[in-house]
Amino acid sequence: MPHFAQALTHQSMASLPAIFILMLLVRSCNSDDRLRPTKPLSPGDELISSNGLFALGFFSLQGSAANTYLGIWYHNISERTYVWVANRDSPIKSSLPGKLVVSNTSDLVLSDSDGRVLWATKTNNVTTTGSGSGGGATGAGAVLLDTGNFVLRSRNGTEIWQSYDEPTDTFLPGFKLWVNYKTHVAARIVAWKGPDDPSTGEFVLSGDTSTGLQILTWRGSSLYWRAGVWNGATAASFTKSFLSQMIDDGEVAYFTYNRADDSAPARSHWKLDHTGEVMFRVWVEGSSSSWVPLFERPGKWCLVYGACGPFGYCDVKGDVRECRCLDGFEPADGGGGSSKAGCVRKEAVRCGGNNYFLTLPAMKLPDKFVYLTNRSFEECAAGCDRNCSCTGYAYTNASDILLASKCFHWTGDLVDMVKADYTSDHLYLRLAGNGDNYARTNNKINGVHVVFKIVLPLIAFLLILTCIYIFCICKPRGIHQNNGALQVHLRPSQEVWDQSLEFSRITFEDIAAATNSFHETNMLGRGGFGKVYKGILQDGKEVAIKRLSKGSEQGIEHFRNEVVLIAKLQHKNLVRLLGYCIHEDEKLLIYEYLPNKSLDKFLFGTFSHTTIETKFESTKQTYILA
Incomplete structure (x- = not known):
């Protein structure tokens, strides 16, 4: 027996791996x-x-x-x-x-x-007969x-x-957050009690059971956040990857969403967090895969229900969310900073007195409205106008739903309003007076806006035209200021060196230094045009500088024509023009220097200077200094 038991033990031990594999297979099944x-x-x-x-x-x-x-x-x-x-x-x-x-x-x-x-x-407890033989089959x-x-x-x-x-704190694509506003029953999303405690928490999200037109978040018995009045149109999607809809069949209204196509993230959901935040999140794959929130409300400030008090609204159009008073109202605490106190009228509305309705665009409509159907816009407005206790009204006319026309009236205080770009609703607010004061103020403001919108662009346009004109005028003439030397280029018809010639930019100061301030010892000759000087530039290059006489009748135009003519006569056997300079009333031409005396020595030999003076002057001007 001991040997049998020992053998059995060894056999059992040997079969353990097989049993373990079998268990894994069963688990995978x-x-x-x-x-x-x-x-x-x-x-x-x-x-x-x-x-x-x-x-x-x-x-x-x-x-x-x-x-x-x-x-x-x-x-x-x-x-x-x-x-x-x-x-x-x-x-x-x-x-x-x-x-x-x-x-x-x-x-x-x-x-x-x-x-x-x-x-x-909890089903209807109807037993269905199965083919299995086991209990409960x-x-x-x-x-x-x-x-x-x-x-x-x-x-x-x-x-x-x-x-x-039977949802808990989350709903997924295809889920219907429904509300039956005839029986006043609605689906409920209930937050967890804590991040690691899934038991029932204090925040609940559901549709408005009285009208079916709002989605509300409750904290216990108090409203915590309100999505706003549904105006009857398809709910605006915050991303093109998902389609969000509000459907109303005349008794039951529900909100649902789905992926727009297969390119949308596969994992997404709406979630009511244990902190009361309503979030829409998508799972983004990557090096650091995580949930990315595309929508979060209400946050920590004025989007919480009623945070700005009566007749106050949360302005989210700027970089900072802050409470403001409606037009015609002022802080109830005199500007003490208590947003909960809300706002009060600057001028009381009296029944039978003058009053008018001010249009407030892009407003999330207030809570506590009276919902009226089968009204035209005129009927909706007239009904509020006739009722002295009607504080304001709003109207929507979405033709793609069963109950297309929706008229809203408010009596008493207006609470929980938001001004934002994502809403297209208009609120018509009753104010005292005939609107002239507001119109004058508004017209003044609008007038300032018109000035800024029209005059400033016009001034800018004129400045641009002026700059273009100056550029067009100056560019052909090529005016450039360089250390006091004004380099004058040519008109378009005379633009020779811009195309094929290059001239050094030589300033008047450089020329004065090269000629020792035009010292007599540097003078090579003179004529009716002026004097010619020998100069040595800073780089050691020798040049001949023709200095037009200040008393010469040759003006800028003649000087320019001469430069053009000389430029066109550039030839390997002629003295090369290197540059020019105009400085105040000084006009100068800079040539390469000929070290072998004047050309007259080669043309006229030993003829006396007096006998050939006129011819020398003409020849020298043409060949040596030209």
């Missing part, structure tokens, strides 16, 4: 998207949606490890994010592992190991859909229950 009557869901098992985005199973949180919950979360992302919890207020204790089964009455039942029911669906079954919706179906495929009907 439980990781599909369906829950069957014959196989309950136990701790460690998971249902995975066919697209791999969602998982359903048991979980515990870091802050409450002793408690176990049944829920749905996003599968295969780095940040575990839960979207639904079944037994949020009845956790399974760690010492009593639970299981989820499909019961004989076609219900989903979550119980612990002692058989205590912690959560169950029925034809019903549950499936985790690709949308994250957990659906219980009868044998013939009829949906008996779905998790979308």
